[in-house]
Structure formats: C-alpha cells, structure tokens
Amino acid sequence: MRSSYVEEKATLAGSFIASILYGTPPTRLSIHTDFNRSAILGMVILLFFQCMAALLNPVHRRGEGIKWWLVSHTVAMFSFVTVYTAMNLHIQSKSFIDKRKDQALTPTISISGPLKYQLNIRVVALGIIPNVMFNLNNWLADGLLVSSLFDVTPTRPGT
Amino acid sequence: MGTHYLYKPATILQTNHIDVGAGIATLYFQRHRKFLVETIPGLSKFGIPYLSVSVSLNVLLTLMIVIRLVLHGSNIRAAPRSAVGISGLCKTVSTMFIESCALFTMGSLVVVGALVANGNVHNPDIYLPGGFVVDIFFPILAEIQVRAFP
Numbered sequence: 001m002r003s004s005y006v007e008e009k010a011t012l013a014g015s016f017i018a019s020i021l022y023g024t025p026p027t028r029l030s031i032h033t034d035f036n037r038s039a040i041l042g043m044v045i046l047l048f049f050q051c052m053a054a055l056l057n058p059v060h061r062r063g064e065g066i067k068w069w070l071v072s073h074t075v076a077m078f079s080f081v082t083v084y085t086a087m088n089l090h091i092q093s094k095s096f097i098d099k100r101k102d103q104a105l106t107p108t109i110s111i112s113g114p115l116k117y118q119l120n121i122r123v124v125a126l127g128i129i130p131n132v133m134f135n136l137n138n139w140l141a142d143g144l145l146v147s148s149l150f151d152v153t154p155t156r157p158g159t
Numbered sequence: 160m161g162t163h164y165l166y167k168p169a170t171i172l173q174t175n176h177i178d179v180g181a182g183i184a185t186l187y188f189q190r191h192r193k194f195l196v197e198t199i200p201g202l203s204k205f206g207i208p209y210l211s212v213s214v215s216l217n218v219l220l221t222l223m224i225v226i227r228l229v230l231h232g233s234n235i236r237a238a239p240r241s242a243v244g245i246s247g248l249c250k251t252v253s254t255m256f257i258e259s260c261a262l263f264t265m266g267s268l269v270v271v272g273a274l275v276a277n278g279n280v281h282n283p284d285i286y287l288p289g290g291f292v293v294d295i296f297f298p299i300l301a302e303i304q305v306r307a308f309p
Contacts, residue, residue: 074308
C-alpha cells in the first residue's frame with residue numbers, strides 16, 4: 001500500500017490543465033480578443049476561431065479564393081484535439097469514479113485503483129483512441145511545416 | 160547568396176517518414192499486453208524515439224524555413240528598387256514559426272526527459288520521478304500541438 005498517491009494526483013492535474021488549455025473562455029466575447037491576455041487560457045478554441053475568421057475573411061484573399069485545404073486541415077486538427085480532450089476526460093471520470101476500487105491482478109504488482117484501470121484500458125479502444133488522435137495531430141502539424149518548407153523552397157535553379 | 164542550385168530537402172522527407180513509422184510502431188506496441196507490466200507510462204520503449212524524432216523534425220523544419228526566409232529578405236534588400244517592408248514581413252513570419260516550434264519543443268523535451276528517467280524499470284512499485292511528469296505533461300502536449308493552426 002502506497003502512502004502517497006503522486007501518480008493519481010498527477011494524472012488528474014494533467015487532465016485539468018489540458019482542459020483549461022483547451023477551452024477556458026476569453027475574458028471578452030469577441031473573435032478579435034486581445035491575444036496576449038488570453039493566449040494562456042483557452043488556447044485551442046480561441047486559436048481555432050481566430051484562424052477560421054482569418055482563413056474565410058474575403059479581405060485577406062487577394063483574389064486567390066479560399067484555401068479549402070487549409071480550412072479542412074484546421075477543422076481536422078480541431079476535431080482531433082476535441083476527441084482527444086473528451087476521451088481523456090471520459091477516461092478520468094470512469095477510472096476515478098466508476099473503477100476507483102479496482103484490485104490488482106497479481107500480487108507482484110501492487111498498483112490498484114484508478115491507475116490500474118487506466119493501465120488495463122491501454123490495450124482497448126478507449127485507451128488507444130486518444131493516442132491515435134495525438135499521433136494524427138502530430139503528423140498533421142509536421143505536414144503543414146513540410147508543405148510550408150516546400151512553398152519557400154525554389155524548385156528550379158536561379159529562382 | 161547561395162540560392163543558385165537545385166535544392167531538394169530529401170533529409171526532411173526521410174525524417175518525416177521515420178516520424179510516421181515511429182508513431183505507428185508506438186501505437187502498435189501499445190496493444191501488447193506485456194507492456195502493462197513493464198513500465199507505468201507504457202510509452203517508454205517507442206515513445207522516446209517517436210517524440211525525439213518528432214522534436215528533431217520540428218526543429219530542422221523550422222530552422223530551414225527561417226533560414227530560407229532570412230536569405231530571401233536579404234536578397235530582396237540587396238536588389239535595386241526593392242520593395243520596402245518585405246524584411247519586416249519576413250521577420251514577423253520567422254518569429255511566428257520560431258515561437259510555435261519553441262513551445263512544442265519545450266513540452267516534448269520535458270516528456271522525453273521524464274520517459275528517459277523512467278527507463279526500463281520492471282517494478283512499478285519503485286517510486287519514479289518520471290511517471291507523474293509524463294502524466295501531467297502528455298495531455299498538455301496534445302493541446303500544444305494545435306500550434307500548427309495556419
């Protein structure tokens with residue numbers, strides 16, 4: 001029996017901080033919020049709406065039309081991170097409320113309770129899907145960087 | 160200014176493929192139940208290479224884009240009748256790239272350091288300082304990743 005529950009507290013703290021980063025509402029309800037004041041809290045939703053406003057604004061287009069692949073890229077990343085946050089919170093509530101009395105399977109592993117449930121669901125869909133979303137987001141972010149590198153790279157000599 | 164050659168960022172593409180492969184390996188070996196008794200985070204064996212390759216890919220890409228932009232700005236400044244203000248635009252875009260890369264790099268390095276500190280410990284009873292750092296910073300890293308909103 002462990003005396004302190006550092007891992008459990010850390011898991012909960014990580015989920016709370018991630019949720020705060022995801023969606024604490026800005027202090028002023030406008031798309032053009034003062035970015036420097038509200039960038040720390042509620043980063044994801046704020047960035048998503050500012051980004052969509054900039055992408056769909058006809059003033060910025062200079063006759064090029066809306067870049068729909070950028071719009072779909074942004075929507076895809078936002079939905080992935082939304083699924084990640086939602087499933088992470090679902091896992092937390094399920095493990096800390098429903099499965100709070102899970103017993104250890106073998107006596108060699110004395111870990112029990114919510115963390116044991118979280119270790120168990122690493123092999124089923126509920127535990128895998130958040131990590132899949134993490135990887136997809138990572139690949140999309142890297143892909144955007146690669147495409148912008150190709151944009152600024154000259155394709156033929158002398159340009 | 161060194162731009163008069165055919166330039167193929169093949170290294171970047173290879174690093175990108177390695178990144179994708181390491182991510183798939185991480186997800187695949189998460190399915191293996193033997194991971195359950197090996198480490199508490201369960202990500203150490205493939206998470207360390209995956210996140211390391213991801214960080215290096217990000218840093219390399221950002222450096223290449225920023226160097227390209229700086230060279231472009233100085234080329235334009237050297238040209239006669241150059242457009243006024245293009246170097247300021249380049250500086251703004253470079254700052255944006257560097258800031259978003261630094262955010263992700265710092266978060267990833269914290270997670271990688273914690274995973275490395277955990278190591279291959281087979282007994283989850285041992286108190287490890289890396290475990291709870293991973294627990295805190297991995298969800299935060301997932302939110303930081305949307306820095307790539309264009």
